Amino acid sequence: MSFSSMSRRTALAVAVAAAAALGLGGGVVASAVPSASAAPPVVEAAGLQASPGELWKRTELYFGTTKPDGGELTDAEFTAFTDKVVTPRFPDGFTELTGRGQWRGSGGVISREKSKVIVVVYPFSDRDANREIEEIRTAYKTAFKQESVLRTDSVEKVSF
Incomplete structure (x- = not known):
């Protein structure tokens, strides 16, 4: 079929x-x-065991690394940003991934660039998480003159 x-x-x-x-x-x-x-x-x-764990929120933040002047954010600059801005808000941990991506900006131009992705999982009871995530996005856009930081949210089953 x-x-x-x-x-x-x-x-x-x-x-x-x-x-x-x-x-x-x-x-x-x-x-x-x-x-x-x-x-x-x-x-x-399907005869499979359900995984252990509890439901938590998961947020992914996608950071472009191309600067408006044509340069590229270095790994050291991104590490300094995470040390200063991300770690204080999520000291229990997060995951940083590096990739390549593309997007079309408000001017209609397609940009291809190295990207950084921060993945953070947190319990539903964390009432400060949404504000802290928005602070991270705002800080990055301001510090590196970025038009956008993509945010995706989902619910995951988590166990440690």
């Missing part, structure tokens, strides 16, 4: 089951089964 011949709900259920079987995902999976159903979650239905 092809995806084009399935209903949207059936296709979603098949895709979720396939992702679970492959160990993909990591976030909370919305079930395609109506909530009134007594059917177990897709992972358990």
Whole structure:
């Protein structure tokens, strides 16, 4: 059966089951089964153990490193920024990733650049996290004259 011949709900259920079987995902999976159903979650239905942990928030921040004058932010400059701005707000830890990306700015020009990504997970009870994340974004845009810092939020099952 092809995806084009399935209903949207059936296709979603098949895709979720396939992702679970492959160990993909990591976030909370919305079930395609109506909530009134007594059917177990897709992972358990596939005969897999549900992972341990509790639900936490996850935020990823994407920082471009090209400066308006054409230069590029150095690793040392980014480390100094994380030491001064990120670490005091999330002293329990975060992950820094380096990659390459592209985006179209407000002027319509596509820019390709080295990027830094900060990933932080925190409990729902952390009432200061949203403000602190916005402070990080604002500080970076101001310090390095950036138009934007992309933010994505999700819910993850976390265990230590």
